[in-house]
Amino acid sequence: MNTTIETILNHRSIREFKDTKLTDEQIHTIISAAQQASTSSYMMAYTIIGITDPAKKAALAEVSGHPHVTQNGHLLIFCADLKRPIQQATNKQYQQMLPNLENSEHFLVSAIDAALAAQNAAIAAESMGLGMCYLGSIRNNLARTDEILGLPQHVIPLFGMALGVPDHQPEKKPRLPQSAIYFENEYPSFESDVEQFDEEIADYYQSRSTNNRKDTWSEQMIRRFSEPMRMDVTDLVQKKGFNKR
């Protein structure tokens, strides 16, 4: 196994960081890695915003609810950006392209472009001995996050990433067995794999060093989907000119 695969397989989300800021050189390397990810039709349909302003960090932490939004070595916000690719369009061209620009295909493209770039950033950071954690929680109030960042039309925040020098070493969280994620040629039934995973994960939750509890993966998922969550994401996304048709 090579060191890159070791780095990838060793991933765990880090939520407690030492009080050490990333250097400009580290940030530059991480963003360069992000930029080299594949991009759909060369659109590079994403923007990354580094947050250093303490007031903005505090405001984002209020939306997110997580202390590691302020307590980290650096904070990145990954945005879907369909504005940049069309910024040289004339007004007439812009009006003509709106139905295309604002369809769900380009919502998908920009979200995927941003995620591919983000994962390159994550792996690059981890290969440098840093830790990271994604922050989907900036979507707890997406309109507020958008306002904090002051993003123009056709640019929306998607998720954050806290980076820094790890100050804890959590257990690696188990994943579903490969037989429940990867299939050949068709989508089969895999209920027994999930049931077996539920048993394993029950053991994991009962034995782990922090926040141990009685739970299974399936129970957790059913709770997750039974609570309406971020039902306002659609409104903001559409208001900003994404995913409208």
Next chain:
Amino acid sequence: MNTTIETILNHRSIREFKDTKLTDEQIHTIISAAQQASTSSYMMAYTIIGITDPAKKAALAEVSGHPHVTQNGHLLIFCADLKRPIQQATNKQYQQMLPNLENSEHFLVSAIDAALAAQNAAIAAESMGLGMCYLGSIRNNLARTDEILGLPQHVIPLFGMALGVPDHQPEKKPRLPQSAIYFENEYPSFESDVEQFDEEIADYYQSRSTNNRKDTWSEQMIRRFSEPMRMDVTDLVQKKGFNKR
């Protein structure tokens, strides 16, 4: 610079592969890497389908229009999967969670989960000396791709990935300058960066060894968005229980 960052920065999409199939061990390692990516709220809301059936490969190549859909060392299709997390729900629970499950938030979550996993797979493969190329082109006719794969409700194909031993070495494709992608604290104007990039990319297109032409990035993007594209993605996505509200 460490070898992981070298691998990431050395990425170029490979579209011509030697006639060498990936071994089961290589596939297992690549999928393990994919699985270790972060996942929103532990949902693991994606499925990966490896295509080995020549008839299915040919059918997908017809949708995609690219020869490397059949001519590769292995072909993966990454799907958004909201079925797995809720498969243990009772019918009553399922009915109650539908508005939540089918909102744009969970469309986003599943697309991002799949993309994070895919980029781990890409980096793992490249670290092993393999090449890869994403295939957004399976969305040229998403209903047909869905039919070929026989995916159930709440599972949709998002993109493919061709993998294999590279049989060409294309130039590295330039990226926007970091000053047009990464900002601190706010979203500024960056028109001059894009104009400068347009000049650089005009040189790149005129000088590269294959498919050279007179073009800029902005012109290419305006053409891209001026042609309505994949306007049927919305229909299939919604029919399959994603992104409905």
